[in-house]
Amino acid sequence: MKRIVIADDHEVVRSGLRAIVETRSDWIVSGEATNGEQAVAVAVETRPDVVIADYSMPLMNGLEVSRRLKSMHLRTEVLILTMHENEELLTEAILAGVRGFLFKSDASKHLIFAIEALLDGRPYFTGVLLEKLLHEYQAGKQNTSDMLLTAREQGVVQLIAEGHTNKSIGVILKLSVKTVETHRASAMRKLRMSSTAELVRYAVRRKLVNP
Structure with missing residues (x-):
């Protein structure tokens, strides 16, 4: 079965x-x-x-x-x-x-x-x-995959957009707060963003969360 x-x-x-x-x-x-x-x-x-x-x-x-x-x-x-x-x-x-x-x-x-x-x-x-x-x-676009967020970074961005703090994200994903902060910073750097609001808008556009 x-x-x-x-x-x-x-x-x-x-x-x-x-x-x-x-x-x-x-x-x-x-x-x-x-x-x-x-x-x-x-x-x-x-x-x-x-x-x-x-x-x-x-x-x-x-x-x-x-x-x-x-x-x-x-x-x-x-x-x-x-x-x-x-x-x-x-x-x-x-x-x-x-x-x-x-x-x-x-x-x-x-x-x-x-x-x-x-x-x-x-x-x-x-x-x-x-x-x-x-x-x-x-179309030769495979090189763009290097600029995509990793699954872990996307997970962190999704939880940020859902309103979770770094501490609660760490509990959910079983990561230290420092590691969460590292993934958050990496995602913002890749996306060229400087604020949480921009991350939230990104998450909504990518359908990671519902608006």
């Missing part, structure tokens, strides 16, 4: 995904989560084969969930769901170790295939995403 965890902060989305997953008699939803921190905790507890994670979640986005699980050496694949057609998100997902990336609008048609691929050790990206990634390579 293959175990699947579903992480999304909208109950109706979780219910829809569960209904699709449960069409397979050899799969079971071993847990659900409403935010990224909870997703990691449920994954640690239930040791699923696949975590279906919304890109935009409170406390910790889907990419940070993937990074955290990879750091724990769990044999769990992460399938990111998003509403946003953005090639930069795809690049960031790949850099975070994500091997599955799917638009929510495609979930009804592609979710089963995506999970099957990840269970077989194969990556899965919908066709339009592959086209975007190929275009990015052909």
Whole structure:
């Protein structure tokens, strides 16, 4: 029996995904989560084969969930769901170790295939995403990945935008306050920003938080 965890902060989305997953008699939803921190905790507890994670979640986005699980050496694949057609998100997902990336609008048609691929050790990206990634390579834009925020920096920026202090961010991400400050400074330097307000606007534009 293959175990699947579903992480999304909208109950109706979780219910829809569960209904699709449960069409397979050899799969079971071993847990659900409403935010990224909870997703990691449920994954640690239930040791699923696949975590279906919304890109935009409170406390910790889907990419940070993937990074955290990879750091724990769990044999769990992460399938990111998003509403946003953005090639930069795809690049960031790949850099975070994500091997599955799917638009929510495609979930009804592609979710089963995506999970099957990840269970077989194969990556899965919908066709339009592959086209975007190929275009990015052909346009010679891959060097821009060096300027992207790391998954950890994005996680810190998201929590800053949600109103957390450096101390509370450290508790959530299990980092020292000094390390949080380092990631914050690094993100601001890469983004050429000088204020928290600018970071918040960046987080809203990138759909890390809801406005």
